Amino acid sequence: xRIRRGRVALxxxxxxxxxxxxxxxxxxxxxxxSDDSGGQTEETQAEETADEExxxxxxxxxEIGANAVRGGxxxxxxxxxxxxIIPVCTEELAANGTNVEIVFNGRGIDDEDFKxxxxxxxxxxxxxxxxxxxxxxxxxxxEAGYTAPLAELAPDATSxxxxxxxxxAVQANMSYKGERYGVPSGTDGRVLYYNKxxxxxxxxxxxxxxxxxxEVLEAGRTLQQALPDVTPIQINAGVAMGxxxxxxxxxxxxxxxxxRVYDEDNSxxxxxxxxxxxxxxxxxxxxxxxxxxxxxxxxxxxxxxSFQEFAExxxxxxxxGDYFWRAVIEPTVGNFPMAxxxxxxxxxKIPAKEAGAGLNGQDFVSMSGGGGYVLNPNSGNxxxxxxxxxxxxxxxxxxxxxxxxxRITQRNDVNxxxxxxxxxxxxxxxEVLPVTAYRPGFAIYPQVSVAxxxxxxxxxxxxxxxxxxxxxxxxxxxxxxxxxVTNN
Amino acid sequence: MTKSQQExxxxxxxxxxxxxxxSRRGALIWLLPAGIxxxxxxxxxxxxxxxxGLTNYRLTGIEAKEPQFVGLENxxxxxxxxxxxxxxxxxxxxxxxSAVFGQAVLGFIIAWSIRNLAPRVRSSIxxxxxxxxxxxxxxxxxLWIALLNGQEGTLNTILGxxxxxxxxxxxxxxxxxxxxxxxxFSMLLSSAAxxxxxPSYLQTAKLAGASNWQQLRDVxxxxxxxxxxxxxxxxxxxxxxxFTPFLITGGGPGGKTETVxxxxxxxxxxxxxxxxxxxxxxxxxxxxxxxxxxxxxSSRRNAAR
Numbered sequence: 001x002r003i004r005r006g007r008v009a010l011x012x013x014x015x016x017x018x019x020x021x022x023x024x025x026x027x028x029x030x031x032x033x034s035d036d037s038g039g040q041t042e043e044t045q046a047e048e049t050a051d052e053e054x055x056x057x058x059x060x061x062x063e064i065g066a067n068a069v070r071g072g073x074x075x076x077x078x079x080x081x082x083x084x085i086i087p088v089c090t091e092e093l094a095a096n097g098t099n100v101e102i103v104f105n106g107r108g109i110d111d112e113d114f115k116x117x118x119x120x121x122x123x124x125x126x127x128x129x130x131x132x133x134x135x136x137x138x139x140x141x142x143e144a145g146y147t148a149p150l151a152e153l154a155p156d157a158t159s160x161x162x163x164x165x166x167x168x169a170v171q172a173n174m175s176y177k178g179e180r181y182g183v184p185s186g187t188d189g190r191v192l193y194y195n196k197x198x199x200x201x202x203x204x205x206x207x208x209x210x211x212x213x214x215e216v217l218e219a220g221r222t223l224q225q226a227l228p229d230v231t232p233i234q235i236n237a238g239v240a241m242g243x244x245x246x247x248x249x250x251x252x253x254x255x256x257x258x259x260r261v262y263d264e265d266n267s268x269x270x271x272x273x274x275x276x277x278x279x280x281x282x283x284x285x286x287x288x289x290x291x292x293x294x295x296x297x298x299x300x301x302x303x304x305x306s307f308q309e310f311a312e313x314x315x316x317x318x319x320x321g322d323y324f325w326r327a328v329i330e331p332t333v334g335n336f337p338m339a340x341x342x343x344x345x346x347x348x349k350i351p352a353k354e355a356g357a358g359l360n361g362q363d364f365v366s367m368s369g370g371g372g373y374v375l376n377p378n379s380g381n382x383x384x385x386x387x388x389x390x391x392x393x394x395x396x397x398x399x400x401x402x403x404x405x406x407r408i409t410q411r412n413d414v415n416x417x418x419x420x421x422x423x424x425x426x427x428x429x430x431e432v433l434p435v436t437a438y439r440p441g442f443a444i445y446p447q448v449s450v451a452x453x454x455x456x457x458x459x460x461x462x463x464x465x466x467x468x469x470x471x472x473x474x475x476x477x478x479x480x481x482x483x484x485v486t487n488n
Numbered sequence: 489m490t491k492s493q494q495e496x497x498x499x500x501x502x503x504x505x506x507x508x509x510x511s512r513r514g515a516l517i518w519l520l521p522a523g524i525x526x527x528x529x530x531x532x533x534x535x536x537x538x539x540x541g542l543t544n545y546r547l548t549g550i551e552a553k554e555p556q557f558v559g560l561e562n563x564x565x566x567x568x569x570x571x572x573x574x575x576x577x578x579x580x581x582x583x584x585x586s587a588v589f590g591q592a593v594l595g596f597i598i599a600w601s602i603r604n605l606a607p608r609v610r611s612s613i614x615x616x617x618x619x620x621x622x623x624x625x626x627x628x629x630x631l632w633i634a635l636l637n638g639q640e641g642t643l644n645t646i647l648g649x650x651x652x653x654x655x656x657x658x659x660x661x662x663x664x665x666x667x668x669x670x671x672x673f674s675m676l677l678s679s680a681a682x683x684x685x686x687p688s689y690l691q692t693a694k695l696a697g698a699s700n701w702q703q704l705r706d707v708x709x710x711x712x713x714x715x716x717x718x719x720x721x722x723x724x725x726x727x728x729x730x731f732t733p734f735l736i737t738g739g740g741p742g743g744k745t746e747t748v749x750x751x752x753x754x755x756x757x758x759x760x761x762x763x764x765x766x767x768x769x770x771x772x773x774x775x776x777x778x779x780x781x782x783x784x785x786s787s788r789r790n791a792a793r
Contacts, residue, residue: 116757119547137548144552240740295638295652298741443549450759461742 065128069108089391129385135173140443147374149179154386174372182374189432202226220291237456238297255365256352262440271485272473280465311336366436451475541767547760562767575751587727590667595674621672629735662733681715721783
């Protein structure tokens with residue numbers, strides 16, 4: 001008996017030791033790739049910096065933080081920074097007398113998680129010198145002091161010659177209250193993608209351009225009858241999809257119903273209105289008629305699942321941005337490559353509810369956004385950080401980022417050269433951008449966005465459009481104050 | 489935690505030593521290092537949580553720079569927030585299902601049924617159960633997602649069906665997961681408790697003609713009650729505060745697996761409402777305190793008997 005007990009104790013001891021060891025291992029990992037762990041690691045960090053300084057005596061370390069990683073999310077950006085920006089810009093800055101050591105701190109996580117990670121890093125006095133953030137975060141980051149106007153941090157930025165090449169509408173993406181906070185990395189537009197092979201099987205035209213919501217639903221019903229195994233329509237909804245719900249689903253629908261999320265003339269947010277009920281009604285039709293798969297909206301990896309299913313030919317119509325075309329189903333670098341993309345995938349403008357019922361009386365609508373890089377006020381050397389940012393946005397660097405995969409860049413001179421090579425992106429540039437709309441750059445917008453996601457999720461879960469719209473109106477009133485909401 | 493563990497175990501009564509070895513002041517000095525650590529890492533953060541809970545502090549926006557004192561508003565909002573009330577119910581079901589009825593019962597059953605097996609067989613079984621416990625959460629959750637995946641998941645492949653387990657049975661999924669994950673601790677503790685039982689008790693009972701069930705009910709359970717209560721206390725608190733289910737379901741779908749810690753995470757770090765999140769964390773702290781008190785009292789009553 002005694003011996004046996006001893007053995008149990010020994011086993012437990014070994015186990016505890018193993019756990020402590022594995023805990024130490026974890027600790028080391030996290031300390032090396034982020035500096036959000038507080039005071040305890042300060043000493044080791046100081047040592048690390050000292051070591052690096054010993055290696056390169058007068059180089060200033062400049063860190064780029066982006067939600068991009070090799071072999072994962074936004075791989076193109078990660079590869080560009082590591083293979084092009086680091087060698088080329090190190091050399092270019094050295095030629096101008098600034099010796100820098102460029103460090104890339106890349107992630108491949110949910111955008112919302114990346115945002116809270118950055119905010120935590122900066123609020124505790126750390127964070128990368130250059131931060132790649134979404135345009136709609138600029139307001140809340142600026143209000144919190146997590147970034148500051150370029151003119152304040154790097155006065156040289158005001159006289160940069162690159163501004164002439166960037167459209168004011170695109171610059172506004174990275175501005176707040178009339179001041180530039182960063183350099184945008186281009187813009188995008190939203191369309192309806194459709195699978196031409198499935199359309200042909202169902203007897204729908206290969207060259208498809210719906211002119212009303214009803215026509216979209218009709219096409220979905222035709223697909224449903226002809227191809228029972230296919231999900232006819234995927235328009236993002238629900239909280240799990242995050243901003244993808246708002247940008248790809250809710251807001252284009254809202255624009256199609258003729259309303260803006262924020263009415264600048266009256267300074268009010270759109271609440272429980274007819275347009276909101278129209279949007280939620282459209283969602284409701286999708287789910288009550290089984291035209292869309294609710295699971296895709298609720299699963300944690302629902303958006304990736306929708307990408308995969310479209311790439312496998314299991315979804316008929318999908319609302320997405322041009323990102324989907326150039327980064328998801330792109331035959332060589334995409335996450336879910338479609339070898340026959342150019343032949344099989346069609347794209348159409350998103351119609352208004354009825355012809356002429358969209359924003360500004362438009363027949364077709366879209367939403368645009370885009371990210372960019374801002375400076376970190378904690379940066380030890382914002383001047384060097386700005387020089388790097390300018391180098392990253394030169395014509396040559398922008399061309400290098402684009403490579404063989406065209407995208408709508410921030411620079412007009414680059415767009416003029418590359419967009420003609422890709423029919424889809426020239427379609428977006430010439431047909432979609434003229435009818436597009438942008439999100440309001442207010443700090444409160446992301447919370448209103450969550451309320452829209454919640455309203456659409458209620459419909460996914462079976463609520464009526466009217467009920468979901470009513471609770472959306474209340475949610476916005478809670479956020480913005482009852483006087484700043486339109487309900488009718 | 490260790491303190492409570494010691495208190496709950498039935499220790500043999502020792503007579504007071506004749507002479508006092510350390511003076512009162514000397515004892516205080518010896519307690520000081522531990523006291524400072526407890527204050528710095530336990531009491532101070534708890535108070536700080538409470539203070540943050542009284543503000544509208546956010547991670548971004550103007551409220552990050554200049555948080556305002558809002559009094560008890562966050563607490564009022566929490567107690568009327570259906571999502572928070574839902575998270576309390578989910579947590580209660582999760583704790584009762586996976587810890588109290590799952591891990592504790594299953595752990596004891598395993599310990600009881602393998603106690604007389606050959607040592608080699610016994611330690612192999614124990615090793616298998618412990619493996620589930622010591623593999624890092626990120627790894628096991630990945631395995632469970634692969635197991636329960638609706639498209640070509642392992643379970644569906646075995647059963648030859650097509651069910652989105654994490655959407656159709658979300659709470660059940662994480663309860664089963666947590667039983668699988670955490671039974672090892674209850675099993676180890678029950679094994680140790682059973683080993684501490686003098687064999688003569690059971691032999692006497694057997695000679696008196698007691699059946700297996702009677703031995704269990706009248707001899708074993710009363711003798712190791714203290715251990716079992718300690719076990720229940722620990723696993724209840726752990727499970728209440730467990731965040732691992734988030735890695736499988738993310739709290740979804742529609743909040744069906746949103747336990748209190750997940751709710752706090754969502755509010756504080758997803759929606760960046762640090763003030764509101766802190767208020768809920770303070771409420772969770774109070775609930776933990778009540779649970780601990782409840783168990784400590786019942787174990788003290790047990791020890792006094």
